[in-house]
Amino acid sequence: MLESFADFFQQFAQENPRWNFIFFYEEKQAGKIWTGLKYTVWLSIACVIFSVIIGVIGAWLQGSNQRIARAVVQGYIQLFRNTPPFVQLLFFYFALGAFTPTYSPDGWLEVPIISNVGWAIISLSFFAGAFNVEIFRAGIEAVPHSTQEASESLGMSRLQTYRYVVLPLALRVSLPALNNNLVNLVKTTTQAFAIAVPELLYQCVTIWNDYPSAQYPAMLLMFVVYIGMVGILVFGMSRWERALRIPGYGK
Amino acid sequence: MTANSTWTPDQPIVSIKNVQKSFGDFQVLKGIDMDIQKGEVICIIGPSGSGKSTLIRCINALNDIQGGSIKVEGQEVHDPDLDKLELRKKVGMVFQQYNLFPHKTVLQNIMMAPVLVLKENKAEVEERARSLVKKVRLGGKEDAYPGELSGGQQQRVAIARSLAMRPDIMLFDEVTAALDPETVKEVLVTIKDLAEDGMTCILVTHEMGFAREVADHIYFTDRGVIVEHGPPNTFFDSAKDERTKLFLSQIL
Amino acid sequence: MTTHSNQNRFAVLKPIDTTRRMSYDPMTLSRSLGSLPVWTPFAALAVAAIWPQIVYAQTATGVDPIGALWRWAPFLITKGFLFNILISFLCLLLGTLGGLAIGLGQISHVKPLRWLCWGITQLFRNSPWLVLLFIVMLALPFELTIFGNTFFFPAWIKAVIGLSLPIIANISEIVRGAVASVPTTQWEAAESLAMTRRQAMWRIILPQCFKRMIPPWMNWYAILTMATPLVSILGVEEVVNLTRQAIEAEDNLPELLAPFYGFVLILFFIYCYPIARLTLRLERRFAVKL
Numbered sequence: 001m002l003e004s005f006a007d008f009f010q011q012f013a014q015e016n017p018r019w020n021f022i023f024f025y026e027e028k029q030a031g032k033i034w035t036g037l038k039y040t041v042w043l044s045i046a047c048v049i050f051s052v053i054i055g056v057i058g059a060w061l062q063g064s065n066q067r068i069a070r071a072v073v074q075g076y077i078q079l080f081r082n083t084p085p086f087v088q089l090l091f092f093y094f095a096l097g098a099f100t101p102t103y104s105p106d107g108w109l110e111v112p113i114i115s116n117v118g119w120a121i122i123s124l125s126f127f128a129g130a131f132n133v134e135i136f137r138a139g140i141e142a143v144p145h146s147t148q149e150a151s152e153s154l155g156m157s158r159l160q161t162y163r164y165v166v167l168p169l170a171l172r173v174s175l176p177a178l179n180n181n182l183v184n185l186v187k188t189t190t191q192a193f194a195i196a197v198p199e200l201l202y203q204c205v206t207i208w209n210d211y212p213s214a215q216y217p218a219m220l221l222m223f224v225v226y227i228g229m230v231g232i233l234v235f236g237m238s239r240w241e242r243a244l245r246i247p248g249y250g251k
Numbered sequence: 252m253t254a255n256s257t258w259t260p261d262q263p264i265v266s267i268k269n270v271q272k273s274f275g276d277f278q279v280l281k282g283i284d285m286d287i288q289k290g291e292v293i294c295i296i297g298p299s300g301s302g303k304s305t306l307i308r309c310i311n312a313l314n315d316i317q318g319g320s321i322k323v324e325g326q327e328v329h330d331p332d333l334d335k336l337e338l339r340k341k342v343g344m345v346f347q348q349y350n351l352f353p354h355k356t357v358l359q360n361i362m363m364a365p366v367l368v369l370k371e372n373k374a375e376v377e378e379r380a381r382s383l384v385k386k387v388r389l390g391g392k393e394d395a396y397p398g399e400l401s402g403g404q405q406q407r408v409a410i411a412r413s414l415a416m417r418p419d420i421m422l423f424d425e426v427t428a429a430l431d432p433e434t435v436k437e438v439l440v441t442i443k444d445l446a447e448d449g450m451t452c453i454l455v456t457h458e459m460g461f462a463r464e465v466a467d468h469i470y471f472t473d474r475g476v477i478v479e480h481g482p483p484n485t486f487f488d489s490a491k492d493e494r495t496k497l498f499l500s501q502i503l
Numbered sequence: 504m505t506t507h508s509n510q511n512r513f514a515v516l517k518p519i520d521t522t523r524r525m526s527y528d529p530m531t532l533s534r535s536l537g538s539l540p541v542w543t544p545f546a547a548l549a550v551a552a553i554w555p556q557i558v559y560a561q562t563a564t565g566v567d568p569i570g571a572l573w574r575w576a577p578f579l580i581t582k583g584f585l586f587n588i589l590i591s592f593l594c595l596l597l598g599t600l601g602g603l604a605i606g607l608g609q610i611s612h613v614k615p616l617r618w619l620c621w622g623i624t625q626l627f628r629n630s631p632w633l634v635l636l637f638i639v640m641l642a643l644p645f646e647l648t649i650f651g652n653t654f655f656f657p658a659w660i661k662a663v664i665g666l667s668l669p670i671i672a673n674i675s676e677i678v679r680g681a682v683a684s685v686p687t688t689q690w691e692a693a694e695s696l697a698m699t700r701r702q703a704m705w706r707i708i709l710p711q712c713f714k715r716m717i718p719p720w721m722n723w724y725a726i727l728t729m730a731t732p733l734v735s736i737l738g739v740e741e742v743v744n745l746t747r748q749a750i751e752a753e754d755n756l757p758e759l760l761a762p763f764y765g766f767v768l769i770l771f772f773i774y775c776y777p778i779a780r781l782t783l784r785l786e787r788r789f790a791v792k793l
Contacts (some may be wrong), residue, residue, distance in 0.1 A: 077535075078535065078539060078543070081531070081532070081535045081536075082532070082535060082536045082539070082772055082775070082776075083729070083768045083771055083772055084729040084730065084731075084732055084768075084771055085729075086730070086732045086733050086743075087732050087743060087764065087767055087768050087771070088768070090743065090764055091761070091764040091765070091768065094760050094764065095760035095761040095763075095764050095765075096761075098757035098760050099757065131531065134535070144350075146346060146348055146350050147350050147352065147353075149313060149346070149350065150344075150346060150350030150351075150352075150409075151352070152313070152339075153311055153313060153339055153343075153344040154339065154363070154364035154368065154412070154413070154416060155335070155336045155339035155340055155364060155368040155369075155416065156364060156367060156368055157336075160367055160368070164352075164363065164367065165352050168354050169352075169353065169354055172354070177528070183629075187629075187630070187631040187632070188631070189631075190631040190632075190633040190634055191631075191633055191733070193633060193736065194735075194736050201631075201633060201634060201637065204637075205637065208641060215641050215642070219638050219641070219642070222630075222634050222638075223626065223630060223634075226629070226630055226631055226634060227626070227629050227630065230629050244354075246353050246354050246396055246398055247395075247396040247398060247399055248353075248395075248396050248397065248398020248399035248400075
């Protein structure tokens with residue numbers, strides 16, 4: 001079955017020289033695509049999770065009484081929202097990366113403790129996180145003060161009130177905007193290419209450098225993968241939105 | 252509680268002395284005195300803006316005060332070292348806008364604080380919550396969400412939610428003001444049940460008939476002071492102060 | 504309980520307004536940039552100037568980042584950043600013309616055309632910009648001969664085309680949305696005056712929604728400008744690429760990395776800030792007049 005699949009595309013490539021789906025029948029190229037897919041998915045998942053965590057913590061700090069904490073969060077948001085994410089990535093990797101300590105696993109090479117994948121995750125998470133802070137903050141503001149007061153008068157601490165009352169309600173308000181920002185984040189993960197993270201785009205570029213005949217198939221594959229990933233994310237988020245819907249409220 | 256040692260049940264459970272409260276330049280409470288005994292039902296009435304709601308919010312430390320003292324079971328409420336959690340375990344509060352948590356079912360709303368704050372056993376709390384739902388006559392609505400209930404039903408859930416903390420004192424802040432006239436009665440009946448069980452209740456209310464029937468003592472406040480107070484019959488039938496008479500003639 | 508009585512009670516019960524959920528605001532960039540106070544870009548520049556000095560004092564390796572930056576800044580701005588701006592202008596031009604055409608195609612009465620334009624819009628809106636850039640880079644030949652004239656496509660021209668694809672798609676959506684926002688009675692009125700659909704569109708409908716399209720259009724210009732450094736990946740010598748070369752020319756000293764990349768960030772910030780202010784002001788002004 002798998003063999004005939006490979007044979008078909010090998011045959012297909014011979015008949016259509018511009019449509020060489022080499023990654024469907026040559027193990028090495030298939031491995032590249034597979035690795036690229038894994039990196040892209042892993043990068044996306046890690047960044048989504050970290051950016052949401054950053055958003056939650058940032059929104060919590062923005063509501064705190066500490067003026068310094070509020071100012072720091074505000075500065076962070078403005079810096080990351082108002083500059084190109086691509087330059088942020090380069091700044092993190094080259095400028096900050098130059099000052100991170102290194103270790104030597106084999107006594108010969110010096111390896112920085114944060115790899116390029118690590119910097120990509122950090123940089124992209126902080127980029128999307130800056131938007132998430134604002135999204136969650138707006139959601140929190142939509143939760144009436146009186147609801148928080150009720151929770152307080154039941155003896156709940158500020159943290160408990162935030163965790164069990166404010167955040168679950170704010171999340172429901174924030175979901176559509178969060179959805180859009182996360183889609184944007186997944187698309188932005190391609191920029192990790194610039195610091196040689198071996199994600200899907202990177203692998204495709206190496207394939208079409210080696211096999212110009214595989215250009216169109218590789219492009220098609222990328223369209224399918226990215227639009228598919230965005231589609232899955234949008235679908236998952238809308239399912240989640242429906243699952244979180246509170247009976248008796250709104251539509 | 253340490254401060255409890257000096258307090259005995261025959262002393263006032265809530266003791267308010269010369270309480271001053273202002274928002275900026277605007278003085279809302281200008282020296283309020285009140286003593287409430289255990290098991291008493293107190294109704295505070297008065298025109299809007301007279302500081303009634305502010306007063307009972309101060310009892311729960313939701314608002315702070317600028318002068319005077321409020322003692323609950325002998326414990327000073329506005330002591331900076333006060334453990335607010337200890338206070339709120341003893342003092343339950345029900346709001347005009349119910350303020351239920353909309354993302355939790357009726358049962359979850361009731362169980363939340365005892366499980367989270369008092370760290371009680373979940374199964375026990377659930378049992379208690381179920382009996383509270385029945386007590387406020389909402390049997391069968393355990394798994395409904397607040398948005399699926401009428402205003403009166405929501406308000407009774409809010410009462411049950413406060414009761415689940417097993418408070419010694421219940422504060423009611425104009426709890427029927429936002430309700431449709433036909434659902435007011437079901438909430439009042441619930442409060443009356445509570446009063447008959449011996450719960451200490453402090454109510455801010457506009458329901459004069461209810462106040463007359465249920466209250467042990469009526470306080471009339473106007474412009475931040477207590478103008479007049481007394482048992483319901485004397486208060487309603489032979490008010491002495493002109494302002495009280497005017498208010499009662501307008502409202503009755 | 505009937506649903507009707509339920510609906511009525513929402514007015515009283517308002518712990519959270521789930522009907523007014525936040526939808527995504529496509530103008531986020533302009534809103535966040537434009538809401539900053541006027542002094543922030545200048546303060547940012549001051550920090551960028553002082554920061555290298557602090558680093559310099561701490562490391563004390565004899566490196567002078569501020570001096571190096573001072574030497575390189577004119578080159579980086581005139582040869583690099585101005586080129587980014589040129590790219591952004593050309594992309595905007597292509598994107599606006601293409602977006603207008605595709606957007607009008609999306610509301611065409613010819614079904615296949617409508618579907619095609621919808622498909623193009625969705626494809627380019629939802630693909631990563633970098634993927635589109637690479638695809639244009641590879642798909643376009645180096646030269647093209649039409650009617651005996653040979654056109655050359657240097658890398659930067661291809662980059663302009665690649666970057667304009669997402670702009671085309673997004674402007675197409677702006678056009679579609681703006682036309683849809685004009686009340687249908689306007690179409691009917693034009694029709695009753697015996698205008699053709701084309702006449703109605705160009706004489707009646709588009710002039711009405713023109714103003715509405717300007718703020719989101721400018722917002723996309725700011726987003727586009729912020730995206731121009733991406734073309735450095737394709738070897739185009741714009742500001743980020745030249746910055747890297749400048750650092751290399753200064754012996755790759757790590758102390759220079761932060762000030763130089765920080766300088767680039769601030770260049771974009773200073774350029775886009777007034778645009779965002781203007782965008783917000785126009786948005787407010789047009790909103791009142793509608």
